[in-house]
Every structure is written in structure tokens, then in C-alpha cells.
Amino acid sequence: MFPRSFDYLAPGSMDDALSMLAEHGEDAKVLAGGQSLIPLMKLRFAAPDYIIDINRIPDLGSMHENGSLSVGALVRTHDIERSELIKGRYPATAAAAPLISDPLVRNLGTVVGSLCHADPQGDWASVMLAMNAEIVCRTGESQRRIPVAEFVQGPFTTSLEPNEIATEVNIPDPGADTYGTYMKLERKVGDFASVGVAIHLSFDGPRVERAGIGLTAVGPANIKATEAEQLLTGAELDGGTIARAADLCAKAADPHSDLRGSADYKRAMVRVFVSRALSAATAGKAA
Amino acid sequence: MENKTISVTVNGGSKTSEVEPRRLLVHWIREALGLTGTHVGCDTSSCGACTVLLDGTPVKSCTMFAVQADGREVTTVEGLQQGGKLHPVQEGFKEEHGLQCGFCTPGMMLLGAALLEENPDPSEEDVRWAISGNLCRRTGYQNIVKSVQWAARKAASEQSGVNA
Numbered sequence: 001m002f003p004r005s006f007d008y009l010a011p012g013s014m015d016d017a018l019s020m021l022a023e024h025g026e027d028a029k030v031l032a033g034g035q036s037l038i039p040l041m042k043l044r045f046a047a048p049d050y051i052i053d054i055n056r057i058p059d060l061g062s063m064h065e066n067g068s069l070s071v072g073a074l075v076r077t078h079d080i081e082r083s084e085l086i087k088g089r090y091p092a093t094a095a096a097a098p099l100i101s102d103p104l105v106r107n108l109g110t111v112v113g114s115l116c117h118a119d120p121q122g123d124w125a126s127v128m129l130a131m132n133a134e135i136v137c138r139t140g141e142s143q144r145r146i147p148v149a150e151f152v153q154g155p156f157t158t159s160l161e162p163n164e165i166a167t168e169v170n171i172p173d174p175g176a177d178t179y180g181t182y183m184k185l186e187r188k189v190g191d192f193a194s195v196g197v198a199i200h201l202s203f204d205g206p207r208v209e210r211a212g213i214g215l216t217a218v219g220p221a222n223i224k225a226t227e228a229e230q231l232l233t234g235a236e237l238d239g240g241t242i243a244r245a246a247d248l249c250a251k252a253a254d255p256h257s258d259l260r261g262s263a264d265y266k267r268a269m270v271r272v273f274v275s276r277a278l279s280a281a282t283a284g285k286a287a
Numbered sequence: 288m289e290n291k292t293i294s295v296t297v298n299g300g301s302k303t304s305e306v307e308p309r310r311l312l313v314h315w316i317r318e319a320l321g322l323t324g325t326h327v328g329c330d331t332s333s334c335g336a337c338t339v340l341l342d343g344t345p346v347k348s349c350t351m352f353a354v355q356a357d358g359r360e361v362t363t364v365e366g367l368q369q370g371g372k373l374h375p376v377q378e379g380f381k382e383e384h385g386l387q388c389g390f391c392t393p394g395m396m397l398l399g400a401a402l403l404e405e406n407p408d409p410s411e412e413d414v415r416w417a418i419s420g421n422l423c424r425r426t427g428y429q430n431i432v433k434s435v436q437w438a439a440r441k442a443a444s445e446q447s448g449v450n451a
Contacts, residue, residue, distance in 0.1 A: 102420025
């Protein structure tokens with residue numbers, strides 16, 4: 001399958017990339033890992049006139065922690081999978097990485113690219129919703145930070161402007177006492193999620209100080225389960241609270257029946273995953 | 288739409304050619320360079336028959352443009368042997384019957400070679416994890432796993448100077 005013809009631009013700096021984007025705007029697409037964009041172009045769901053390949057821009061591939069964790073636009077899912085920093089401090093992020101697509105796709109596919117692609121079956125947006133992460137977007141003149149909950153607007157739709165490049169995703173400090181996981185039901189390696197649930201909890205003693213929950217593949221976009229988050233905030237994780245939170249998440253889900261399962265089944269799996277994750281978190285507290 | 292001139296180190300030798308930007312890496316490798324060991328299977332990033340190593344890292348060459356490889360190093364299955372001597376992974380596939388129809392084999396062997404670079408003594412689980420993005424519709428994977436582990440033993444014995 002051949003994409004439509006396009007002009008290829010490979011800027012060596014972010015300033016050059018931004019001025020190219022300022023010139024071509026809606027006729028251009030930014031290429032990072034390409035693991036979502038290139039398949040779309042081959043199917044001609046996307047047919048940009050210009051491709052702006054940011055892979056030759058230095059420094060976009062780094063992660064650094066300074067009050068919050070900055071994940072650059074060229075950090076691959078594989079880099080996350082390998083990172084000791086992520087493993088130690090960001091367990092939900094660490095748990096999601098090896099469940100995304102397959103090892104070869106993870107070698108190229110980026111976290112920020114996945115967020116910009118905004119596939120409702122994409123895993124990263126749920127993790128970032130749970131973490132209350134923000135996307136840093138730049139034009140030649142300005143920079144803004146958009147919470148992922150506002151960035152992801154619908155299926156394959158974000159609030160990124162045609163002249164903006166998402167340069168990083170920024171994850172707030174999770175705190176010292178945390179629990180996090182990502183649970184994913186997939187039919188086989190490389191398939192999209194039938195259902196995915198990202199959970200992040202920060203504890204203050206026995207109480208939940210902050211709760212973040214993101215749901216994958218059960219709505220027109222990834223869902224932030226805000227009612228369950230509110231219920232959990234300040235609460236202790238006893239059986240009743242866990243059951244109520246799981247119910248609220250199942251209610252927040254808005255799945256459709258398809259070849260991966262019926263709507264009822266998917267909703268039930270949301271309940272099961274949330275309940276399992278919260279129970280595991282309490283087991284951790286007890287131990 | 289403007290063509291681009293690219294220079295790529297393929298299997299150790301520099302290759303320069305003019306490509307249309309939309310040309311996929313796998314088509315450039317097969318058609319411009321005539322290296323047909325890299326296969327086109329599903330053409331949808333699912334099967335891994337088009338696996339090549341990009342700067343040593345396995346990628347699916349059907350999901351990358353040739354222009355992206357400019358200035359980089361690509362290894363295809365043809366680059367595994369050195370000076371007429373088979374790579375241990377290639378020998379392993381022969382010894383352990385790691386292939387039947389052979390369609391997935393180039394990709395599987397490149398994955399095996401890349402895995403052994405970072406993990407010289409992989410467990411069965413390690414090998415299965417490494418090849419989990421590549422499909423084989425014949426072997427049931429069992430002999431592929433054995434082939435890669437055979438290669439690990441062979442490489443280890445070559446290093447210590449003992450026969451396998």
C-alpha cells in the first residue's frame with residue numbers, strides 16, 4: 001500500500017520545524033515514531049502534502065525529572081519499558097509500556113505521538129489521564145501546557161492547533177507513597193485493547209491523597225473516571241469503597257459492542273480491573 | 288513532489304540513491320537494492336516479515352519511509368553472514384529445524400541476532416517475548432525458540448574456544 005505523494009522535510013532544529021509548520025499548517029503532519037501515522041497514510045485516511053520529520057532534532061528523546069517528569073516527543077515506548085526511573089517512581093507508566101503493541105512497534109512508536117494520534121483504543125492517554133499529565137505545545141512564538149483531559153477531545157481529535165508541535169508530556173510528581181498499574185485485556189500481542197484501565201494512587205498514610213483513573217477503548221475517547229477519583233480521594237480503601245469505585249468506573253465507561261466483545265462484557269471488565277487494581281493497592285498497604 | 292537523495296549503510300556498505308519520499312523502506316530494500324530476503328507479508332505492521340535492524344534495533348520496514356533511514360545503518364538478513372560464514376542464528380535455524388516455509392525466517396533470525404547482542408543467554412521466555420511481534424504460521428514457534436537458544440550456546444562456546 002502506497003501513501004499519497006508528499007514532500008519530506010527533515011528540520012534539524014525545533015525552530016526550523018516550527019517555521020515549516022507555520023508555513024504549511026493543516027497541509028502538514030509531524031512525523032515522530034510513525035507507527036500510527038504511517039499506517040494511516042498507507043490506508044489514505046491521512047494524506048498530508050508535507051511530512052515534517054522531527055527525528056533529526058536533538059534532545060527530544062530525553063526524559064528528565066525536575067519536580068515533574070518531562071518525557072520528550074521522541075521518547076519511544078521502548079525507552080519507557082527500559083527506564084529504571086520509570087519503574088521505580090511511575091508504576092502505572094511502567095506497567096503500560098510492555099503491553100503496548102509489539103516489541104518492534106515499541107522500538108519506534110513514541111508516547112507523545114500516541115497522545116497526538118488520540119486513538120480511543122490507545123493506551124498512553126489513559127495512563128496520562130490517571131497521572132494528571134500535561135502536554136507541552138509550542139508554536140514559533142508561544143508555548144502552552146494543556147492537561148491531557150482537555151487535550152484529548154474525541155476519536156483522533158485533539159486540541160493541538162495546526163501550527164503547534166507537542167514537544168513533551170509532563171507528568172506531575174507522584175509522591176513518595178504510590179501505587180499504580182495498567183491492566184489490559186487484549187486478544188493477542190499487538191492487538192488493540194478490548195479494555196484497558198490505568199490506575200494511579202498517592203497515599204498519605206492509610207488514606208488516598210490523590211486518585212487517577214483512565215479507561216481505554218470504552219468510549220469515543222479515553223475516559224477520565226472523575227467520579228471514582230473523587231470518591232477515592234481522602235478515603236481508605238476498604239471493600240465497600242473499592243466496590244463503589246469500580247461501579248462508578250463501569251458507569252463512566254461507554255463501550256460499544258464489536259468484534260472484541262459486547263458492551264456489557266467490556267463494562268464488566270472495567271469493573272473487574274478497577275476492583276483488582278484497588279485490591280492489590282490495599283494488599284500493598286497491608287504488607 | 289521532490290525526490291530525495293539518501294545514503295544508507297546497508298549490511299556494511301554505503302548505498303546512495305534517489306527516492307520518492309513516500310517509498311517505504313521495505314520496497315527500497317527489495318526493489319532498489321535487490322535484497323529480497325526482506326519480505327512483505329501483511330503490509331500492516333502486524334506480521335514482522337519485513338523486519339530489519341535499524342542501527343541494530345529491530346523495526347518493521349513496511350512502517351517506515353526509506354528517507355527516514357538517511358544517514359543510518361540498516362542490516363537485512365543478507366548481512367547476517369560474515370565472509371561466507373553463517374551467523375550462529377542462521378546455523379541454529381538449520382540445526383534445530385527453525386523454519387518450514389521460510390517466509391518469516393529472515394525476520395525471526397534478525398530478531399534472534401539482535402536479542403543475543405543484548406542478552407547472550409536468553410531464556411525461553413526471553414526469546415518468546417523478543418519474537419512476539421512476528422508471526423510464523425508453520426512452526427508453532429517451538430523450533431524458532433530452540434534455534435535462537437542453540438545459537439546462544441554456539442556463540443558462547445565459540446567465545447570460550449570450545450566446540451558446540
